[in-house]
Amino acid sequence: xxxxxxxxxxxxxxxxxxxxxxxxxxxxxxxxxxxxxxxxxxxxxxxxxxxxxxxxxxxxxxxxxxxxxxxxxxxxxxxxxxxxxxxxxxxxxxxxx
Numbered sequence: 591x592x593x594x595x596x597x598x599x600x601x602x603x604x605x606x607x608x609x610x611x612x613x614x615x616x617x618x619x620x621x622x623x624x625x626x627x628x629x630x631x632x633x634x635x636x637x638x639x640x641x642x643x644x645x646x647x648x649x650x651x652x653x654x655x656x657x658x659x660x661x662x663x664x665x666x667x668x669x670x671x672x673x674x675x676x677x678x679x680x681x682x683x684x685x686x687x
Contacts, residue, residue, distance in 0.1 A: 598664055599628030616657060624664055632663055 593606040604625030610617035611629055620629070639645065639659050645652035661667040 595623060595625055597625035597628045598623045599631055600625060604628065612657075612660070616660060620660070620664060628664075632660070635659075635663060 594603050595606040596602075597604045604627055607621055607624065607626055607629055610621040612620055624632070636656065636659075639656065640647070640652075643652075643655065645655060647653065647656070655670075658668055658670040662670040662672060
């Protein structure tokens with residue numbers, strides 16, 4: 591039987607993550623509230639955040655910034671986690687008819 595969660599990203603019941611994807615209390619909150627698909631959406635956003643801000647996952651200060659973005663993205667906490675003004679996420683270009 592597949593484990594499910596009420597995903598805060600998708601706003602629907604979806605397949606749960608298998609384990610906490612991040613250490614500590616934040617990882618446990620994510621495990622309890624984010625689906626596999628919601629986590630995949632976060633990973634796409636994370637790439638943008640790392641690239642746009644020149645962050646490193648090996649740097650403690652960068653990880654703190656990433657965690658603030660995680661809290662904003664998943665739980666609408668704080669001022670981070672939203673797409674920066676003027677930034678448009680990649681979309682599939684329209685097909686020519």
